[in-house]
Amino acid sequence: MADLPVHTIVFEILTRMPAKDVGRSKSVCKQWYALLSTQDFVRIHCSRSLVSSNQRVLLIDDLTCFVHPMIFQSNDYGPSSIVTFPFHHQNNDVSILSHLNGLLCVCLNHTYELLLWNPKTTAFKHLSTPDSHGFYINNLDAVGLYIDADDDYKVLHIKRGSGVLGVYVYSREVDSWRNIPFITRQEYLSPHFNWSAGTFCGGTQYFIVCECWIGGTNVVIGFDVNSEQFKEISFPPVPSTGMVKGVLVNVKN
Secondary structure: OOOOOHHHHHHHHHHHOOHHHHHHHOOOOHHHHHHHOOHHHHHHHHHHHOOHHHOEEEEEEOOEEEEEEEEOOOOEEOOOEEEOOOOOOHHHOEEEEEEEOOEEEEEEOOOOEEEEEOOOOOOEEEOOOOOOOOEOOOOOOEEEEEEOOOOOEEEEEEEOOOOOOEEEEEEOOOOEEEEEOOOOOHHHHOOOEEEOOOEEEOOEEEEEEEEOOOOOOEEEEEEEOOOOEEEEEEOOOOOOOOOOOOOOOOOOO
């Protein structure tokens, strides 16, 4: 072991270890801390963690957070363990808005603040800023968590509350928000349309956008995370007597 290069230990051994052990390994030395914090390490570790035995269901019920292992053979989940919320917040009233590779984007419902939270390591990051970025309005806004070609985790925030219409992107790498243009029909940003949570698949973030009455317009909006361009995708036929609600699901990318 003493003769193994540090790069081999980090990228061939530590990428196969549980997240908690990786977090503890950051304390070994400054070199390990730097290597374990790179986007390359995060990407490889995530890809090697995507096995059935590592999958978990996280449920928030009655202000308590439960984590269950998934039992794929019986389409069920096993006994739960309780996860303590690391952010000190009144009543722990939290909503999960989006998830990716074990990282969650959540909203503190009493203050409307957005956070990134890793339930496994308990690390979290406030996304709200003094200039009103990073605040979420329920039933109006939409959020999607994604990763771009540079392995930068980002949050797409469709913001429609308090008279503000706009699209904003948060970058975890540079720790800031910026506005991007919404180049499609502006009426989709009006409160007359309901937006689903975002679903990330194949380099695109997808949203179901539906008019809030029977027989209204239904469309899928795709956001290319690298070009940052929006596109409109036709929706499957819906009976004129029905309304659409739901989210899209990523199946093996």
